[in-house]
Amino acid sequence: MAEVLVYVDHVDGAVRKPTLELLTLARRIGEPVAVALGNGAADTVAALAEHGAVKVLTDDASEYADYLVVPKVDALQAAVEAVSPAAVLVPSSAEGKEIAARLALRIGSGLITDAVDIEAGAEGPVATQSVFAASYTTKSQVTKGVPVITVKPNSAAVEAAPAAGAAEALSVTFSDKATGTKVTGRTPRESTGRPELTEAAIVVSGGRGVNGADNFALIEALADSLGAAVGASRAAVDAGWYPHTNQVGQTGKSVSPQLYIANGISGAIQHRAGMQTSKTIVAVNKDPEAPIFDLVDYGVVGDLFEVVPQLTEEVKTR
Numbered sequence: 205m206a207e208v209l210v211y212v213d214h215v216d217g218a219v220r221k222p223t224l225e226l227l228t229l230a231r232r233i234g235e236p237v238a239v240a241l242g243n244g245a246a247d248t249v250a251a252l253a254e255h256g257a258v259k260v261l262t263d264d265a266s267e268y269a270d271y272l273v274v275p276k277v278d279a280l281q282a283a284v285e286a287v288s289p290a291a292v293l294v295p296s297s298a299e300g301k302e303i304a305a306r307l308a309l310r311i312g313s314g315l316i317t318d319a320v321d322i323e324a325g326a327e328g329p330v331a332t333q334s335v336f337a338a339s340y341t342t343k344s345q346v347t348k349g350v351p352v353i354t355v356k357p358n359s360a361a362v363e364a365a366p367a368a369g370a371a372e373a374l375s376v377t378f379s380d381k382a383t384g385t386k387v388t389g390r391t392p393r394e395s396t397g398r399p400e401l402t403e404a405a406i407v408v409s410g411g412r413g414v415n416g417a418d419n420f421a422l423i424e425a426l427a428d429s430l431g432a433a434v435g436a437s438r439a440a441v442d443a444g445w446y447p448h449t450n451q452v453g454q455t456g457k458s459v460s461p462q463l464y465i466a467n468g469i470s471g472a473i474q475h476r477a478g479m480q481t482s483k484t485i486v487a488v489n490k491d492p493e494a495p496i497f498d499l500v501d502y503g504v505v506g507d508l509f510e511v512v513p514q515l516t517e518e519v520k521t522r
C-alpha cells in the first residue's frame with residue numbers, strides 16, 4: 205500500500221487535533237507516515253501510533269524552533285525523497301499553508317489548499333474544497349508530482365486505529381535559506397483559556413447586533429458555558445469591539461466547527477465564507493428577514509440581549 209506523509213503539528217510533543225484528523229484521511233488513501241519535527245518530536249510517537257501512523261520520522265534539530273518554515277520544508281523534502289509517498293497532507297494553518305506551498309514548489313508538485321475531505325481515486329487522491337464563499341463544492345486532483353494537500357481543521361473525525369508507529373530518525377541537510385531568517389522578538393498574546401478558534405468544536409460569534417465591546421461579555425459567557433471559542437463579524441471587529449484575530453469570514457478565519465452560534469450577525473456572503481461549512485448552524489437575530497436564516501439549522505428570531513443570557517443559564521443547568 206502506498207505511504208502518505210502527514211506533517212505533524214505539535215507543541216513540545218503534544219500533538220494537535222488537526223494532525224489526528226489528517227491521519228484519519230491519510231488512512232483512506234494509504235499508510236500514514238508521520239513527520240514530527242522540533243522540540244519534543246519523539247514524544248509525539250505514541251499518540252500518532254494510536255491514530256494509525258505506521259511510521260514516525262522524527263528530527264529534533266534546533267533549526268525548527270521559532271516557527272521558521274524553511275527548515276521544515278527542507279525536512280519534508282527529505283522525507284518525500286526517502287519515502288516517495290502517494291501524497292503529503294498538511295494542516296491548513298497559516299504555517300501549514302506556507303510550508304505546503306513552499307514544498308510543492310520545491311518538489312515540482314501541484315498543491316490543493318483548504319480541502320474539507322479526501323478520498324481515494326483511480327489516479328490518486330481526490331480532494332473536496334468549498335469555494336466561492338461556500339457557494340460551490342469542487343473535487344480536484346493534482347496532476348503533476350506528489351500531491352501536496354492542506355486540510356481545514358474539523359474536516360474529519362479523530363479515530364483510534366492502533367498501528368506500529370515505528371520511530372525512525374529523519375536525516376535532513378538544511379539549505380542556505382533555512383538559516384537566512386531569524387526571529388528577533390516575540391510578544392505572546394494573553395491566553396483566554398478558550399479553545400483556538402479554527403480548531404474549536406463549538407464557536408459562538410457576535411456581530412454588529414452586540415452593539416458594543418462591553419456587551420461581548422454576553423457572547424463570552426455563552427461560549428464559556430459551552431467550552432467554545434469566540435468569533436466576531438467584521439463589523440464588530442472594525443468597530444473595535446473584538447480583536448481581529450477572532451474575525452470569522454473571507455478576510456478573517458475560516459472555521460468548520462460542529463456547532464456555530466451567530467448572534468446579531470446578518471449573514472453577509474463574506475461572513476458565510478468563513479463559517480458555512482459548520483456542521484450545525486444556529487442564529488439569534490431580531491430581524492426575521494436576515495439572510496443568515498437562509499443558512500441555519502435552528503433560528504431564533506429575538507433580541508440577543510434576552511435570548512443569549514437565557515441560553516447561557518439553560519446550558520449551565522445541564
Ligand code: FAD
Binds near residue numbers: 489
Ligand atoms: P450587520 O450586517 O449590520 O448585521 C447586524 C445584524 O444584527 C442584523 O441582521 C440585525 O438584525 C441584527 N441585530 C441587531 N440588533 C440585534 C439584537 N439586539 N438582537 C439580535 N439581532 C440583532 N464580514 C465578516 O464578518 N467577515 C469577513 O471576513 C469579511 N470580509 C469582508 C471582505 C470584503 C472584501 C468586504 C467588502 C466585506 C467583508 N465583510 C466581512 C463585511 C460583510 O460584508 C458585512 O458587512 C459584515 O459581515 C456585517 O457584519 P454583521 O453581520 O455583524 O453586521
